[in-house]
Amino acid sequence: MSITPTTTLDSQLTSSWGPTNSYPDVPAVMPGYTSHLWPHDTPPQLWSKYQVWEWLQQIMDIHQIDASSIPFQNFDMDGHQLCSLSYQDFIHAAGSVGPILFHSITELKWSGQYHVELEQLELKPELDFSCSFPDASYPPGEIYDPPIHSFTPAPDSPSSSSADIKRSYSRSHQVKKHNRGTHLWEFIRDILLNPERNPGLIKWEDRKEGVFRFLKSEAVAQLWGKKKNNSSMTYEKLSRAMRYYYKRDILERVDGRRLVYKFGKNARGWRESEK
DNA sequence: CTGACATTTCCTGATT
């Protein structure tokens, strides 16, 4: 018996994503800092982990910094904790990107009004994951606390992830903008790495081996399309791009199982250990 | 402007 709800994925998508795909001018914006265009009308001190994570994504996007440049786990904290970090903490947690993050959060702490742009709302209705959340509004509270380690200011963070940071740093050192946002595999990886906001889109099949499975293929496609400002993205097309990754060893083929993929040796940043 | 790159789009055919 397939346990699939089988229903309205479609209607959900069209109704919830359709109208929202209007992307203002995010890419163009990149003044020194980011004050307006901010997703929450909630002061950063009250952000949930989820909102912190979203803020991180936005900063990376806006500054066109490779998402793998910083270990997201170092920011597995809520807004209160985030706001209490010192400049040094940011350096430790995010290396060369630290100053940018520090500046952004500092500014957000002082300004008072933000625009509401919800990537979260897009995800929300999607999570028909049996949780009891209405989707319309959701309070600045948290969704739930994942058992992941708490924040590790990484006393020596640059040592373990120095390779990663160095690499993308050297590339983006002079030219701060490189990756047009994230690549597809990074987008997928980031969803996987943040269970708080990924209640049912993609799931790890084998965390150690990097095997994962799409639970809501079309929903992920819509989300990807939204990120690329392409409202006609479909799983069919997304999967074609995924298949191209086999050749580059970013993904390894997993046959037999539908909707299942596995990270390959050229995919970085998905392991729990060496991120 | 040009070329490399990473998709995106479309398509035919095979599997599940």
Add this chain to the structure above:
DNA sequence: TAATCAGGAAATGTCA
């Protein structure tokens, strides 16, 4: 049957 998987081929959008 519908959804996926496989790739080829060509089109596109970015970026250096």
